[in-house]
Amino acid sequence: MALRLRASSARLTRWMPMVLLVLLAACGTAEQYPQSTLFPKGDFARMVDGVFRTTLLWATVVFVLVEGALLWVLFRYRGKPNDPLPKQTHGNTTAEIIWTIVPALILAFIAVPTIRTIFRTYEVPKGDALVVEVIGHQWWWEFRYPQYGLVTAGELHVPVGRTVSLRMNTQDVLHSFWVPQFAAKRDVFPNRNTTLWFKTEATGNYPGACAEFCGIQHARMKFRVRSDTPAEFDAFIGTLQASAGATAIPSPVATAAPGGMQTASAGGTVAEDSVAMPAAAPVDPIVAQGKTLFLKKGCIGCHSLDATKTMGMGPNLAGIGSRSYIVAGTLENTDANLALWVSKPQDVKQGALMNVPPISESEAKALVAYLRTHK
């Protein structure tokens, strides 16, 4: 395959996939590697991937040529101890000039698309972008939808085919928001906002990760990106909006008197009397017990169940019932997992800033049942 050294990379991209097919075949499929950078499903990632493939192409070409030259030289000039002294050349100016200029040219082929793409990555595409605020915490991710006045955590829902514009920071140390399928990564800082944007091309549930070492549980600071159909997205927003005012469902059982609630560290956003009930169905006693425990065990001190309000401490739990993952996207949201997490968080994620008083197995079950009602 003759190499045509033209500055434009457009021609190259046409036969690049062929060249790289062999290399990347070993890399598998998107299903095998859900967090891969190699199967972009968003415009930003696709743009970035294009530059990556350009660099990969040239790196491969250079590698084959140079390593090949090395191997050929090793074979061709292998010697024996009694060989005569070889010609004592000291250099070759022509050769040296050539192998200074040619690499410079190759670098130009990488530099041009690089610079172009750099500028494009910093410009949010015009149009009706959905603004999302991303806030890093040790060791979970918070997401806010300013247009709707909603806050959630752990799972970022975005509407497919619409540009999402992220405005990001952190409440504590540096983190990095890495969503390989859509938008690569961007670090987050405590004293300024950073930005990222992407438009997803496919629906689905995708894993993301924190990519800047941030302390003991950096490894378990993951998140999910749910690329929704418009209907799914509207339903998600609707669910969160419906949680407004939801803190405690008034229980028909008399024991749950407001005075018995633990609101010590609530910071004043807990309604003493609940306002809206999510559903007018008769309340399951286990659920009611769970609601009591949610208050008595102090969960309410850190976790709001109202997506329009935040406790400023732990993840907002509006919609927790139907999230695909819990524990910052690292544990599937099954009843057993959720029960384990709420009762023994340190066993699941040692060092997490969630400490709970003793919670028995049945109490955990009740809490889970209660949380499940917050879909």
Add this chain to the structure above:
Amino acid sequence: MSAVAIHEVEHDEPVTGIHHRKLAIWTFIGSECLFFASLISVYLVYKGKSLTGPFPKDIFEIPLVTAGTAILLFSSFFVVLALDALRRNDQTKAKIWLGLTVLCGIFFAGMQVYEFQHFVHKGLTMQGNLFGASFYTLTGFHGTHVALGTLWLGTIFIQMLRGEMSPKNAINLETAALYWHFVDVVWIVIFPVVYLMN
């Protein structure tokens, strides 16, 4: 027995023509340029970024610092005279000029200590704001260099008093003097950047 102990290996003349210790101090000075450049950069990066006071205009006492600056500048001049006198083996003049240099160093260091105390009294602390942190760090490190230089020159002064300094080992004074000039030059940068530019 020579007053200069032979601890370096025997050798011909230094290949560059510059005495080993002199080349060494120049090398060290080159490295120290990066040290102070970093400190000054930090000061400039945080200039105007303090969240609370006191601010420079609230506490700087320019006349005092200007006097200190002048004294430091003169001390560089004095040490040049001391070196020149030593090279001519004029022990008396050498002692006078070197003694004056050391006094200047002590005065400057003393001025800094007084200034720091005064500033703390007026509420400027390391912890209080970025101005305090970067100011004390930059001028404190410089002041430490002044103190160490004064100690070094003072030691040579004592050697001079004991009759141990001669043209043969003037290189030791020259080395210390070069360091001293460097410390002075750093101050010539710090003074306008920190005190005058507001």
Add this chain to the structure above:
Amino acid sequence: MATSVIGQTDIAAPAHAASKTGLWSWLTTVDHKRIGILYGASAFIFFLWGGIEALLIRIQLARPENNFLTPDQYNQLFTMHGTTMIFLAVMPLSAMYFNFFVPLQIGARDVVFPRLNAFSFWVFLLGGLFLNSSFLMGAAPNGGWFGYANLSSRQYSPGLNMDFWVLGLQILGIASLAAGVNFFVTILNMRAPGMKLMRMPMFTWATFITQLLVLLSFPVITVALFMLTFDRFVGTSFFSVAGGGDPMLWQHLFWVFGHPEVYILILPSFGIVSEILPVFSRKPLFGYAAMVFATAFIAFLGFGVWSHHMFSTGMGPLADSFFSLATMLIAIPTGVKIFNWIGTMAGGSLQFKTPMLFAIGFVAMFIFGGLSGVMHSSPPADLQQTDSYFVVAHFHYVLFGGSIFALTAGAYYWWPKMFGKMLNETLGKVHFWLMLLSFNITFFPMHLVGLNGQPRRTYWYPKGLGFDLLNLIETIGSLALAVSILVFGVNIIKTWLEDQPEPPADPWGGATLEWTIPSPPDEWNFAKVPQVIARDDVWEKKRLEGAAWTPEGRTDGKGIHLPNPSYWPLVCAIGLTLTFVGLMLSRGPVGPWGIVAGMSLTVLSIFKWAFEPAH
């Protein structure tokens, strides 16, 4: 041929009353060769320890959702693995060769400041011990080897861990700076007659430029470490957001040091390979002048690329573009070096002895690591690669496939000169092939697993992301890598224990001055100061004199004056370390006394050192 006997005086040579053997002779030595061996032995032990840290990491990562290590243990291990390998292994292994061979290569009897040289070693050793003593308290540094703010603040790292890190690195910096001054002046001022700069061996050039990098980059991290120390101990807000500080400032300061640091790690290896390839190709280095200028250019440019470590921080398109282009530019002189190495071998008569195998392995692996570096140089691409295992692969290819291979090549090459014995050639070949194979099995998959989304510095990865098999392969590779190093260890011990006839002065057919004197050299190196007539002086003399050329034999060194041993460098190093230990404990009652005692000892020993009588 002019000869001059340097050092012959009419005064009777001072009696070397000090014993040449025994612990005390090692504690007080100022002989560059012994100091080199001290560096090498200490560095090798630290290297093994850093390797064990790596194996523990790999065992944890062999399976998804593993619990062999707790997260805290893992974070300490990966931090210390990086810190140890960079500061306590690669740098001092290079220092072993600087110390032993630069004076020999320039025809000198020692470095210009022998006691300062000893001081550098002791400070390094004590600093390394200080840093690792943290393990005894279960509080080894755990913030990553570049200790990013604001995680490194007291608020978010409240334990002793990062105190050890910030103070330990400061101690090590002092050692490096002192050696920087020493070798810089030595190379400029102590060259034998006729040894013009452009006749110096490439290893000496590499050392010279490396010391320049040390002198200009270490002060920056010194300042950064002071600022972090003040934040942690005094309560300043240099990097604390509540007080107006900016964590980005740490990143800039650190990487202004950090990028030249990686050239400090690789340049000596470039030098070693540039020595070995010509000897075992039996022809001169291709394009010597270009090699010298390329090295200098790389060092110079190395100060202009630091923010390529920060491409994910959102510095803006202009900054990203500038640093991207500067980084790509560095690839050009680096490429020149690689082509010149290949050009050296082309047309030669290649002798595949163990030093040559490792040198070739270096070239082969460095090509790969350099190319993944070029891939990183593009910020959009790097936005996926940075902080993933792809970059872990990159720097292991250049630091292990690069530096470690070259340092190993140097070991096999220079062993006879240092220890008077030849390492076993068969074991050497086993070492090489096993290391080459297992190195690639360990680190090549990291490129793939990084591109497939595995972040770095994670003690845990979940099932279902497709990382499992490759991580297992990497772990197996690392165990095989350990075995290869075991083979090296066996070679060293076997060689040490067995009787061998003293090898010749020049077992390989070398071109540089160290091969003109016995193996190992006499304490005074050269009986007669060499008179250099050309680059690759020995080859030129062999060419001119033919069979008549012989290396120097052993002499009695009469009339040659050497610097006396001294314990003040060690005492001063102890004083310095004691000061830092005091700082470490300064939150308690004992600390301030430690600081006072340490500083007093330091000042006292400096005075004693300065006024130490010669006899």
